[in-house]
Amino acid sequence: MKTVLKTHKINKYFYEPERFQVLKGIDLSVQKGEFLSLVGKSGCGKSTLMYVLSTMDTDYEGDLEINETRLTGKKQNELAKFRNEHIGFIFQFHFLLPEFTALQNVMLPAMKLGKYSKAEVEERAYEKLRILGMHDQALKASSKLSGGQQQRVAIARALINDPTVIMGDEPTGNLDSYNTQVVFDILKQLTREFGQTIIAVTHDDEFAANTDRIVEMSDGSILS
Template sequence: MQQNVLKAEKLNKYFHEPDTTQILHDISLSIQEGEFVSIMGKSGCGKSTLLYLLSTLDTAYEGIVIINGVTVTGLNENAMARFRNEHIGFVFQFHFLLPEFTALENVMLPALKLRKLEYQEVEQRAMEKLKQMDMHEHAHKLSGKLSGGQQQRVAIARALINDPKIIMADEPTGNLDSANTTIIFNIFNQLAQEGNTIIAVTHDHDFARKSNRILEMADGRIKT
């Protein structure tokens, strides 16, 4: 039986500059283990804001977020950072790789920060993740020398290094051509089939319609 890996209850988000504006309105949702969920909506509807709340990157909100049975709302900064690094992998529109580091070194960084494994074990695991992305032959290349599609695959390998249950992606194919978009979708789809939960904000209708579920947003609300 599938279990909820993420639950949000009555999320409200406000921006206070220059005036107080409500961005999200009473959003409640649950996402199950192994689901591939796309969040869609017009620019400014609040979809990326919602993702940042669900991912614990933004903690200034009303409501409750529960991840893997842990109420993350209200955790102190250090506890939140450790929980995030251990349980959530991030893929953004821009890869945010360090160009002066190799692909392998970039993938290793989150695991080194977590400090659960020895350096050699982290290196071995990072190589395995690169192989999973078919990027192992480029492991020792500087990330700045890779193509856009290759860099995004390295970013996904980095997101997977700590074996998180949830991958959160914000426009992961926004800078890619159609061929690389298909590659990234297929990677996410395979990860979901292996039991990972994928939550992706996207403008790409073809990408979204092939996922398991679409949450469509408008004016800070999930449309029903």
């Protein structure tokens, strides 16, 4: 199996109100096509670790590598470009632009990447919406979609650039039990059928139990 993400001895400190170590010597490696959940009590460091892994937080000690690229020490503009190409994000709240259609929302990261023509981007966006069973809603304003539909559009947006890894921060945290199951099944399908790598922070024990691997954190360290 190909390792697509690995960290070596990641340490992270907060300095307000006083110096406090929030991540302690994190060694983690994630394989291509793995669906991994990060769990632990509030304040254990899992969200902080997710920010480091996603390259949003660069103020840490240690090494981060994604897709065989060492990202530690890179400049912000290089990281922004890398993120857009290699990391897809799914949040608890979908962050869709309400006045844009579902299709336009999905197209945005690919238009920004500038790798494909507008026609190609549109075709790719339709394809991702089709995978998520949302292609028939493509031209609807995102504000007119239900919560579950909006989250599926957000997943399509995360997929548009065929990222190395998708990072989910409580991806089902804002959904009812029916839509939680729908979104979970979609994420599972993406790993099984398309070899997509997914790392999700979750408080949902049932969600975590059904992923390929649970990484439990406590007091800034990985337990298991």
